[in-house]
Amino acid sequence: MKPIHATLERWFPEKRLFLRSDTETRFIRLSSETQLVAWTGSTIVVGWTIVATAILLMDSIGAGNFRAQAQRDQMTYEQRLNILSSDRDTRAAEAASAHARFEMALEQISIMQSELLATEEKRRELETGLEVVQTTLRNTMKAREEAREQVAMLTENGEDGTPLSMPDEAVGTVNLLANALAETAAERDQIADDAGMAIEQAAEMQLELRLLQERNDQIFRQLEEAMLVSVEPLDNVFRAAGMNPDTLIEQVRRGYSGTGGPLAPITFTTATGEPDPDSLRANAILASMDRINLYRIAADKLPIAMPVRSNFRMTSGFGQRWGRLHAGTDFAGPVGTPIHSTADGVVVQAGWQSSYGRLVTIRHDFGLETRYAHLNTIDVRVGQRVSRGDKIGAMGNSGRSTGPHLHYEVRVNGNPVNPMTYIRAGQNVF
Template identity: 80%
Template sequence: MRSRFTARFHALLERLFPERRLFLRSDSETRFIRLTSETQLVAWTGGILVVGWMIVATAILLMDSIGAGNFRAQAQRDQMTYEQRLNVLSAERDARAVEAASAHERFNSALEQISIMQSELLVTEEKRRELERGLEVVQATLRDTMRAREEARAQVAALNAQDDGDAAASISDEAVGTVDLLATALAETAQERDQIASDAAYAIELAEEMQLELRLLQERNDQIFRQLEEAMLVSVEPLDQMFRAAGMNPDNLIDQVRRGYSGTGGPLTPIQFSTRGESPDPDALRANAILTAMDRINLYRIAAEKAPFAIPVKSNFRFTSGFGQRWGRLHAGTDFAGPIGTPIYATADGVITHAGWSSGYGRLIKIRHDFGIETRYAHLNSMDVRVGQRVSRGDRIGAMGNSGRSTGPHLHYEVRVNGNPVNPMIYIRAGRDVF
């Protein structure tokens, strides 16, 4: 059975691939190469495999080229999107800076107005007290005059009672003079009474006018305080939210910054209350609350400069790899890809603790910040700082490169808190609406 199948298969091959002979002639002899059906089948199969492999390889290359083109187009679109976003963030940052400067000017103007109004209030209070003392003197004088007038009337009545019939002739010249003197005193007393009554009415009218002026001044103070309180609320809330979004406790940060900046005095010194045992002035309490908010904003500003809320690359770039697991290992930072030589900037105030080669990191810069934070800048092409140097946020520290274990020019940026890596985008996103 097997030989019959073999014979049929051989006959089929003979029909498809008849035996051929390839003659090779030379000057002295002639040779030929016999190409059997099996040999032709093997050669034909090998040719088909080679052609098929070439087709598949060409298709793979074309697909890879098309995919690379799509990737480049997507990268360009992502770059344009990030540039637009950065432009919007830059415009918002400039607008916030203008608003902050305007708010600071308004606050300084308000402080000047508050100082002027406090001076006016002190002058008004002094005038009111003088008027009260004047009214007391006038009332005392009026009471004494009324008492003297009543005594004079009593004396006149007594003299009139003694003047009956024949006794009138015995009145001495001295009594007549006394009566005339009393009459003159009564007339002067009446005139003084009228003048005192007129002065008292004028004093009361003046006091009412001063009370009205004082009430208007208090209403104006209240309006100014409301505007300042609203400005402080609008200024403090974004900063407070920024620190909370970064996972930082604002109260603890404020305490740490305050311990480092513990000096007192100057324009933000709280307003002192009276030492005469009087209750605190509500306006003084509100002014101290505003000064406390201003002090908190200033401490927030100091803390923000010491935390990495800025972005290390300001030129055109694209994100190539984020924080998290990659190929079964933790990628402890964020990668920013760009041309070699792209400037790299410090994201917060701090001290350079390392500036040199570090195995897989290549050229590496480490910056120690406050609050237990450290930032790392790896794969650099060049470094512009040295160990021990203090840098501020926005200072250029190096240039992007491809040193160390890297597949292309990019910056590997890390943020570590107490030695533990955290996602740098937490800080960058938190500061996006403020800086």
């Protein structure tokens, strides 16, 4: 102990603190050990004060950065939504314009086909009439030859060498035949001219029809490419979300009750009774357009909106965490931040549930279900129908939670899927 005391004496020599009054003088003896304890305590207090102040400053700066980042993310999200909305409107206008051009082209094709059929029918009638005229002309020429032979016989000299005079009846017959022959020849020439004009007209119609067919083929290709570009991303979105696109389309079609109904197919047939190739392509495009319309209807029922709209940051995503499946996405923010429904549906649970804490569960169409856990307050009741964007509660820290946040889940037929699949689809596709 003496070496330790000697060391302390060297650093903290013993001191006396005198307290003097009018009547007496007292002193307090400050040993080396006492000074060491006081110095150690003071150092700990000062150090703790410095560390606590630094932590508070870092937390304040971090919170400010998080808020600024959240505001920037919110502004970026809103700008992107506006851009996507503008692009969607532009594509819808282009699709409507293309559909109008397509209908106009089909109408022109129908008119041209009708005119071509009428011209073909007229040409066949003219050919039939021409054959009749040619037959009549041959008969008339034969009759004329016979008449000429009769005239020659009548005009031969008699036995006494005097020419025989032609009877008036024979002369009338010859004149009648000559007139009929002239009229027949004129009719033949007129029919031949009409047939030539009809053939030229048919050739012109065929040329116009070929040009129209090429223009329609170009329009069809553009429409088919547009439909392919529009439909494939939608199919991929629903498949990635664990939903069968064909089954989804059938469900929407069975429950569809909007104005106009599905697009009606076009029915054109060729002379052989087989469907026209253009009709088949047009009906395929109409089927794609109908599929897109049904996807739009389905999108209105899907949870593609954000459950938190302001003052938040994403802290944990969907997937394996610490050896267990984290079945949702976490959004951290201040207590009391409004929580909104991400799609239309019916509230099937609104209360406390073990580790979820205060939980709201909403059932949607197509076997979808969304869960909103760790709430501070609940603003809906079981059986209540809510719409997308309705406030259903406020963010909290209830249940098994390490801080104020929303645990958001999306389930398809009871199986958890990544909620961001739907949210990204709402941002990038719809």
